[in-house]
Amino acid sequence: MPDTPRRADRIPGNRYGNRPTMKDVAARAGVGLKTVSRVVNGEAGVTPETERRVQEAIDALGFRRNDSARVLRKGRTASIGLVLEDLADPFYGPLSRAVEEVARAHGALLINGSSAEDPDREQELVLALCARRVDGLVVIPAGDDHRYLEPELKAGVATVFVDRPPGRIDADVVLSDNYGGARDGVAHLIAHGHRRIGFIGDMPRIHTAAERLRGYQAAMEDAGIPVKDSWMSLGVTDPERVRRAAEEMLADPHPVTAIFTGNNRVTVTVIRVLAQHDRGVALVGFDDIELADLLQPGVTVVAQDAAALGRTAAERLFRQLDGTLLAPERIELPTRLVTRGSGEVPPAD
Amino acid sequence: MPDTPRRADRIPGNRYGNRPTMKDVAARAGVGLKTVSRVVNGEAGVTPETERRVQEAIDALGFRRNDSARVLRKGRTASIGLVLEDLADPFYGPLSRAVEEVARAHGALLINGSSAEDPDREQELVLALCARRVDGLVVIPAGDDHRYLEPELKAGVATVFVDRPPGRIDADVVLSDNYGGARDGVAHLIAHGHRRIGFIGDMPRIHTAAERLRGYQAAMEDAGIPVKDSWMSLGVTDPERVRRAAEEMLADPHPVTAIFTGNNRVTVTVIRVLAQHDRGVALVGFDDIELADLLQPGVTVVAQDAAALGRTAAERLFRQLDGTLLAPERIELPTRLVTRGSGEVPPAD
DNA sequence: TAGAGCCTGGACAACGTTGTCAGAAGCGGG
DNA sequence: CCCGCTTCTGACAACGTTGTCCAGGCTCTA
Structure with a gap:
């Protein structure tokens, strides 16, 4: 067993280290290039004996077909x-x-x-x-x-x-169905008696965020509830700002009694905020989160698949x-x- | 605007649809093939005027270099x-x-x-x-x-x-450091007074599972606690079997007072089992899990990065x-x- | 103005594979 | 014994790119 480190085996001049090609295999097996190609691709028309010889050479050399070349030739990757x-x-x-x-x-x-x-x-x-x-x-x-x-x-x-x-x-x-999902989630809160409902979501330039916001607004409008600007926090996504947004909504003299959160990251942060809050504030989040069922209370979500x-x-x-x-x-x-x-x-x- | 569907544009006979090659670009720009290559790769030695012409042809044709060919030539992917x-x-x-x-x-x-x-x-x-x-x-x-x-x-x-x-x-x-992490986790339980500690982990043929098991055993041995076979459940990983394993450990007349779980999936399932259990059973899990801090009680874990x-x-x-x-x-x-x-x-x- | 040197551009081979095609070998029938 | 057929094999070109190398035109200097 040689005690030189493995990587010393590399011959730097050679591309791909020094990988054998079909040509090498062909030479060793004493057959033509195309015959090797046929064996490698399992094409018909090769005598079992020839195939055996080729296979032997392949194993001995550790040949692996170069898919880059193959792709170039075939046009499909x-x-x-x-x-x-x-x-x-x-x-x-x-x-x-x-x-x-x-x-x-x-x-x-x-x-x-x-x-x-x-x-x-x-x-x-x-x-x-x-x-x-x-x-x-x-x-x-x-x-x-x-x-x-x-x-x-x-x-x-x-x-x-x-x-x-x-x-x-x-x-x-x-x-x-971001719009419908959000609308249903907010309607669910409304059905449970909430009227002052906050929304915390991502920048409306992101399609999903815009749709969910639209769903929120639609649900509120359907219920005939005018939405106050201070209930909506948009473009807020990093935990610290989400936290502040949630706390502001809750600190209001006439605070929201429920929050709808626009994605999983926001939901997690809001859960943390609510955990430190004694008043019961309802929460529905867009996107499911793991362990949501084990929290107290379990987290109601609009889940996408x-x-x-x-x-x-x-x-x-x-x-x-x-x-x-x-x-x-x-x-x-x-x-x-x-x-x-x-x-x-x-x-x- | 043509009303044929977009994909009808494809010319099926051509490889890669009908992508232009450097040759096409060269022809259109009225320069040599290599000059196009130079422009595409930002090599020196091309007059600004020539470069402009080439760039124009590239944009007009929507040319993108074919990296398959490039890889074949260069040897690095x-x-x-x-x-x-x-x-x-x-x-x-x-x-x-x-x-x-x-x-x-x-x-x-x-x-x-x-x-x-x-x-x-x-x-x-x-x-x-x-x-x-x-x-x-x-x-x-x-x-x-x-x-x-x-x-x-x-x-x-x-x-x-x-x-x-x-x-x-x-x-x-x-x-x-699976061994050390598990040992520390179990030692932590022992330090809090536990002596009958269960272990639920994956098949020992998986290296990480074996190491964590070894850590568990080492911690027990260090504390001079003989381990009963019924405290160890190995090769158990799907939720249903984990659930059964945990319940069996707890149903024993002389039940375990703490469980060490060998990976995140097992931990989650055991949390579920313990949640339905009134007696306080301690739990330390290998791998962190999201929201672990929000559960009641928070889940103590051996976290890997x-x-x-x-x-x-x-x-x-x-x-x-x-x-x-x-x-x-x-x-x-x-x-x-x-x-x-x-x-x-x-x-x- | 001639020669040296530089800059730009292009012809050509090579990368490793596969598709095409044609040649060689074997075999059976007339 | 030859022809034609089948079966197997290999030579060759092509895929699209890049590296090498050389040619031609230009500028600069003596």
Whole structure:
């Protein structure tokens, strides 16, 4: 056994270290290049004896087909790109997992990246994926102008947007019913007797945030409740500011008796604020959160099915790739109100 | 505006739809092929006027460099592969996010896949990534024999294992101090007066599970407490069986007064069981869980820093790629005991 | 004005694979 | 014994890019 460290084996001059190619395998097996290709791809027309010799050479050399070259030749990469906002957000875990499962079922690999909610970074990522010639893209958009994708769409890159619609281009999109979900959630609070209901959500330039806000306003209007500006806090997302926003709403001489929160991160922060608050304030949050059922009270939420969003989008992507798809479509998945207690707290006054 | 659907634009015969190549751009700009290449790559030696003409042609045609061809030529893909167990597990979100951040800082894309804890699927994925000629691999292993990676390592594919060590090969690995963390967690329970302490964890064939079990046993032995077999439940991971295991431990005439849980999923289930239980049973869990601080009582955990694991591994990977690294190394990151209440409950009897 | 040197641009090969096509070998029937 | 057929094999071009190298035109100096 040699005692030189493993990595010293590398021959720096050689690309890919020093990987054997089909040519090397062919030489060693004493056959033609194409015969190796046939064996590697399981094509018919190779004598068992020849195949054995080739296989032996492959194993001896540790040959692995170079898919880059293959892709160049064949024009299909068998990979799709996923651009999302933040992998660490628990909402995107199941979504990306679902996309991956579908990709796997179609024999494709998943390449992904996070935009960190930055439109430039989104574009950079998408174009990098296109340069890789991914067969298709699933995009959770951060920006609101996707005209930069026009050449790609024209060139046949299958594209599906998820969670938020694309801006200024026409493409498939799979959404949750943000408007309806929020409206139902707020209506639920109203049905339990609340009239002064706060809303804390993200910047309205984000489609989901705008829709949820619209749902809130619709529910209030349906109930004939005029909304005070001080009940709405928009564009607030980092914990410290959410905390302050919630506390201000509660400190009012005529405080809100319930809060509707626009996404999971906001919900968690508001739960913390309410935990230190003695008066019973009702809470309904958009997006489910883990352990919501174990808190006191359990957290009532409007849940979206992240996995279903991902699955639906990916399946549609592969139908585009099959060529069986026609015009771009907008698919909206329903949300589900999960009552656990916090949304059923009666108004304090 | 034409009313034919967008996708009808595709010319099916052409690879990649009908993407323009550098040749097309060159023809349109009336320059040589290499000049286009120079402009695209920002190389020196092109007159501003020529550059302008080329750029114009690029924009007009919607040209994007084909990275497959580039990779073939250059030998570096500027991408790394990440193989993990389950993207939907909240533990892996931050980890994979951290890997992605480091990759991004080095200008690399991340290709990932889930093994679903299946060794065959892990191997399949890893080899698919190698066929893509990723520059490096970050692997959270599912299997315990990685000799199939030997040709890859020899060929210079940088490889770092995370969370669990590789089997039967020598390679870099970044781990949490599972043994020490579990020992400390259990010692914490003992320090609070517990002597009958249960352990519920995953199959000991999984390295982390085995180490945590070892930590449990060490702490008990250090305290001179003989462990009864009925206190240990191994290889139990799906919620229903965890529930049964916990209930059995508590139903014993001489029941455990505290439980140490071996991972986040087990912890969550046990929390549910304890919530329906009136006697105060102490709990310390391995892995932090969200909202653990808001439960009654707060959940005391041995927290690992998933992001740090990912970051450390990825950084080490890129140091391998820089060529500044020598022998494989084993890096162990410390865990942190976070006391929140559930671990400080005194024994019931 | 001639020669040296620099700058710009382009022709060409190579990367590793696959598709096309044609040649070689084997075999059976007339 | 030859022809035609089938079966297997390999030579060659092509995929789109980049590295090498050389040619031509220009500027600068003597």
